[in-house]
Amino acid sequence: MINVIGLGYIGLPTALILAANGTKIIGTDYNESLIGTLNAGKTTFDETGIEKLYKEAVDSGIQFSNKYAEADMYIITVPTPYEKENKKINPSFILSAVESILKICKKDTIMVIESTVSPGTIDKFVRPLITEQGFEIGTDIHLVHAPERILPGNMIHELKYNSRTIGADSTEIGEKVKAIYQTFCEAEIVVTDIRTAEMTKVVENTFRDINIAFANELTKICRSDDMDVHEIIKIANMHPRVNILNPGPGVGGHCISVDPWFLVGDYPGLTNIILTAREINDSMPEFVLERIHTIMKEHNMKDFSRVGLYGLTYKQDVDDIRESPTLQLLENMEKHLAPALKVYDPMINKKIVESQYLSFDEFLNEIDFMVVMVSHSHLKQHIDKLNGKLILDTQNIISGANTL
Structure with missing residues (x-):
């Protein structure tokens, strides 16, 4: 069973598509209103194809709850804001999710962080938290970073057809997670190390930002x-x-x-x-x-x-x-x-x-x-x-x- 933590723009479609393709899923979010809406048979935002996917996931037995569940794997999709004063990531939502998982998880748990993070975030913040709680990484907890790559407005299609990156400490765990994602993803899935996975996702969006900036600067030049x-x-x-x-x-x-x-x-x-x-x-x-x-x-x-x-x-x-x-x-x-x-x-x-x-x-x-x-x-x-x-x-x- 997989417990998906955070049911926003990334977590909900991920939970639904996993469930619709045969994985036992519990979706967790602290927002009681959001969970109430999902349990009442409604989705929480507009997105092409999400209503159909929701119905398929419900028919397959997906559950929604405010509580974390004991599971074989956790997928964390909580927000990762940055501090506007110093431009650094604020990992508090991730750390809170990790801490909650550690309270109820069993040995040999795989913890997948999908939330986009700055390179080195897992080493700086997540690993120390896990070891401080008395867990051994690689034995009790297996850390993985699988950054999302989907665009609002076309999420379901992109979940299926965008390539994915799985960053893991061991190739064996990386391949296990890859097999889960292959239940719905038809594109290439690359297994690498965690820091490389962290960097590639940030680099992809930074490349796009730089190219947009060139077009915007050109606009200012032409207007002048x-x-x-x-x-x-x-x-x-x-x-x-x-x-x-x-x-x-x-x-x-x-x-x-x-x-x-x-x-x-x-x-x-x-x-x-x-x-x-x-x-x-x-x-x-x-x-x-x-x-x-x-x-x-x-x-x-x-x-x-x-x-x-x-x-x-x-x-x-x-x-x-x-x-x-x-x-x-x-x-x-x-x-x-x-x-x-x-x-x-x-x-x-x-x-x-x-x-x-x-x-x-x-x-x-x-x-x-x-x-x-x-x-x-x-x-x-x-x-x-x-x-x-x-x-x-x-x-x-x-x-x-x-x-x-």
């Missing part, structure tokens, strides 16, 4: 000299070895916007490009604000109350708002003591910020100037409703609109 960045990128990408990404209003989510900071915090002085990329991407919400001001001046607009932001989530067609560029933009406005802009997002069905609307038509009636922060499919289906509106399109999806 009145050039069309999208036309330039389109032409440059015709070269067979060039693939510049699309610029945007910032970088959100709990991976690309967070993982590079782990390297910056752990390797100060050695992460110059990484740090610069993070600073560029973090600066984009402020850059959007500057564009809003410029366009308002050009059109003699003085009333912020008639400006609206379309999109609260960090990417299109998901309901995940973690590290959202829109939230960063609103936070910047608050720092400047500026009034909150009106906000609408079709993926969010409850109010989470000031001046948020739950009806698109009501939102449009109250604004003259709309800033497209997220390219939800909903907007593409309702572009005809935008006639007469002033538009700043940070996603370059509306023909003729102002762009970054």
Whole structure:
């Protein structure tokens, strides 16, 4: 039996797909409301295919509980925030989960940490905790790191078809864990050591962050000299070895916007490009604000109350708002003591910020100037409703609109 600890965006799909493919699973989370929802027959967030997977998992006997269970294997998928002051990982959620497991686990337990961590986190924090509790690593507890590699909006497909990395102290344990993941993962699964597994996951997201930063810096360069960045990128990408990404209003989510900071915090002085990329991407919400001001001046607009932001989530067609560029933009406005802009997002069905609307038509009636922060499919289906509106399109999806 496997006990999956943490039933958020990563843990729940992982628990469901394991159960649906024949593994006995108990999913554990301290959030009583979340467990109540799952036990009532409902999922806790919108995701393509998750309702079907949930039904298959329930039919296969998955259980949901607030309590840790005695199991052969534990998969830890709790959050790993970073300390904004020093850019270092905060491992407290992982350590709390490990401590709780140690209270009830039996000998020869495999403990798999899926949560993304900075390189060396397991050596610095997890191993000492286990040995301090009187357990022998390699005999009583087998440590494994199997970082997740899934993207909100396409989780189920990516769980099945993305390659995986299994970092373990011994090849034998690594192969055992690999066999479990092969019950649902059809892609290549590599077995390596723990530190390599830690580093590869962080490096993957850092690589993407750096490439996004190049596109965003190029946007600023082109804006300063009145050039069309999208036309330039389109032409440059015709070269067979060039693939510049699309610029945007910032970088959100709990991976690309967070993982590079782990390297910056752990390797100060050695992460110059990484740090610069993070600073560029973090600066984009402020850059959007500057564009809003410029366009308002050009059109003699003085009333912020008639400006609206379309999109609260960090990417299109998901309901995940973690590290959202829109939230960063609103936070910047608050720092400047500026009034909150009106906000609408079709993926969010409850109010989470000031001046948020739950009806698109009501939102449009109250604004003259709309800033497209997220390219939800909903907007593409309702572009005809935008006639007469002033538009700043940070996603370059509306023909003729102002762009970054």
